[in-house]
Amino acid sequence: MFPAEATLAPLDAMAVAGLREHVHRALRQALLSGSFAPGARLNERAIAEQLGVSTTPVKEALRLLEADGLVRTKPRSGVIVNFDFAWAEEMILARAAIESTIARLAAQRIAPEDKPVLAQILTDMAQATAESSADDLVRLNEAFHGHIRSVARANYLRLLNDRQDVYDSGARRVIHSDPAERQRGLEEHTAIGRAVIAQDADSAEAAMKAHVLRAGESYLDLVFRKNKD
Amino acid sequence: MFPAEATLAPLDAMAVAGLREHVHRALRQALLSGSFAPGARLNERAIAEQLGVSTTPVKEALRLLEADGLVRTKPRSGVIVNFDFAWAEEMILARAAIESTIARLAAQRIAPEDKPVLAQILTDMAQATAESSADDLVRLNEAFHGHIRSVARANYLRLLNDRQDVYDSGARRVIHSDPAERQRGLEEHTAIGRAVIAQDADSAEAAMKAHVLRAGESYLDLVFRKNKD
DNA sequence: TTGTGAAATTTGATATATCACATCTCAGAT
């Protein structure tokens, strides 16, 4: 009646990540979506009270943000928001540099059995570009980039990349709703995927760099131009 | 007798950086020089006691290290050393990617008055390579890379770069004592400097990437092969 | 009115106490 060994899915590690991560995410999201003006000061006690926690996890989260580069600490004075257009622009340059290095590794290291998986994702993306919702496309997008990172077996680079996620989730949806953008994205993803499958490291690196830079431009345009209204 | 407005140099911000930074540096140095085995666990209380501080700055420093990627936190269990050969290798790839992006920006943005400064540093390096101590060469080396970063006016990228400093100061001296290495370094630096002065962005980027990758290899060879004895 | 500086206040930095989860130990059952 029951299987001898019921396999319970281990609960998501992030679910028990603790307050520190929670605070970190909350602040990060707020910063990237522009809720704090550049140069504004963050108050440890105020944040702690607002989130209903003590200052200890807040301090730790601020250190994480500091290392993310989104915030700067003026010793014995305060924590200052360090995110604006120029900063976002540089983050995208960095992302392009890192992610293209990952793509190169992926092309060099991809295992034969991973090739059909990547090809399948590309097929799905082509279909989804034509008919599916922005949400589906965002999901596939992440599956694609995730698979590239995965076959590259790059741990440190991957960490860096996560840390450089400049994209506000709201804006991401908006972008993936624009038909022209969807089309361009598909073409670029296809080029990257084919290069990786063909194990053409130079092409994979170049295609990824071009993609991240161009997509980044679109994003900056959307988020920062909109704010100027 | 006195100038109307005596401009006192603000004392080095880092001198008063506080315990957090102090702990961070101490641990970072220890990790990079291999004092902790990969996978070893770091004990907050033990570190705090050893350094004569409370656990609060230690916790904050560990968060910084965590973001540096040198350490990983297993929730509610402990902090684990996350630095080994493969990790260092990837840090060098990342460094090459970031620093070459900086070199590109430098070539694009260098101001006319900065060109002679850079040229002068190259001249000094040529001379020091032939006649000076490793310490002098290390200093010039830093002046060179620092000047490139400075003319690139890249803030975020610069931050990333600082975070990726894998080089143990001891090993750096050893490397700059080897004649062959000194010669290669000079040639590469010259190529980079000339490309930046000529505002040839593609060459500057390529030359910097090649330099960082090659120098990184030398470093890995020295530090990790030596440990295998 | 304007500039000065001392006092009040804010706020980050640090230390300490407490809690809860993870890991280890070992007696007792099989």
Next chain:
DNA sequence: ATCTGAGATGTGATATATCAAATTTCACAA
């Protein structure tokens, strides 16, 4: 002998108290 799990112990996570530097306020003098 091996496995199980309850209790003991270790350790990070969190909360709170205290301190000292930075900032702001404001009365007062020029």
